[in-house]
Amino acid sequence: DTEVTQTPKHLVMGMTNKKSLKCEQHMGHRAMYWYKQKAKKPPELMFVYSYEKLSINESVPSRFSPECPNSSLLNLHLHALQPEDSALYLCASSQESGVTDTQYFGPGTRLTVL
Amino acid sequence: AQSVTQLGSHVSVSEGALVLLRCNYSSSVPPYLFWYVQYPNQGLQLLLKYTSAATLVKGINGFEAEFKKSETSFHLTKPSAHMSDAAEYFCAVSLSGGYQKVTFGIGTKLQVIP
Numbered sequence: 001d002t003e004v005t006q007t008p009k010h011l012v013m014g015m016t017n018k019k020s021l022k023c024e025q026h027m028g029h030r031a032m033y034w035y036k037q038k039a040k041k042p043p044e045l046m047f048v049y050s051y052e053k054l055s056i057n058e059s060v061p062s063r064f065s066p067e068c069p070n071s072s073l074l075n076l077h078l079h080a081l082q083p084e085d086s087a088l089y090l091c092a093s094s095q096e097s098g099v100t101d102t103q104y105f106g107p108g109t110r111l112t113v114l
Numbered sequence: 115a116q117s118v119t120q121l122g123s124h125v126s127v128s129e130g131a132l133v134l135l136r137c138n139y140s141s142s143v144p145p146y147l148f149w150y151v152q153y154p155n156q157g158l159q160l161l162l163k164y165t166s167a168a169t170l171v172k173g174i175n176g177f178e179a180e181f182k183k184s185e186t187s188f189h190l191t192k193p194s195a196h197m198s199d200a201a202e203y204f205c206a207v208s209l210s211g212g213y214q215k216v217t218f219g220i221g222t223k224l225q226v227i228p
Contacts, residue, residue, distance in 0.1 A: 004157075006157075031213070031214075033213065033214075040221075041220075041221075042204050042206075042218035042219065042220060042221055043158065043218060045214070045216070048213075048214050050214065055214060090157050090158065091157075092157075092158075092213070094212075094213050096212070098211070100165065101211075101212070101213070102160055102163075103160050103213045104160075105157035105158045105159065106157050107155075107156050107157045108156070108157050
């Protein structure tokens with residue numbers, strides 16, 4: 001099983017809402033990633049958990065908060081978002097086994113902020 | 115510093131024709147290079163990865179890429195295009211081989227004409 005699942009597929013939220021995106025993998029991977037992808041652009045890395053240690057892209061605003069409850073689950077908590085945060089949010093995972101490692105992506109959550 | 119340049123934001127080929135997507139890299143040290151594909155409304159999928167083990171890298175779905183140091187290139191090819199190959203393709207580079215420091219190109223949208 002090489003599947004990364006993400007829920008929900010679509011999310012519409014107001015600027016005062018709090019919501020969470022969820023990601024799950026059962027491949028035993030030790031690294032999990034959150035990316036943001038705007039239309040017609042490449043993905044931008046937001047956060048990485050590697051062996052449950054968090055690395056942050058310093059340009060990501062604090063209204064995005066990641067959480068890794070265990071090595072199979074990854075959440076992205078959203079609070080007080082802005083319309084410009086509307087994008088496709090992609091989760092990915094990899095084994096962190098070295099240069100032969102393969103990265104797997106989920107289908108993404110399409111977020112719209114009103 | 116590392117970067118990749120994808121030549122041609124849109125490429126059209128006829129079904130059955132050769133697919134050639136161009137990528138040039140800039141890196142101060144020998145890089146690791148990747149090609150990803152993104153089908154409409156989906157996440158990314160790793161097509162192939164160059165790790166210096168072999169200059170010709172074979173990937174999934176019949177794609178391959180050749181690392182040419184003298185030309186600083188890593189072009190993606192497929193002998194015969196299928197309609198199902200229509201997608202966005204991203205070239206990417208990393209100095210460490212890991213996915214935490216990957217820099218993506220802007221992407222090339224491949225259109226396959228019946």
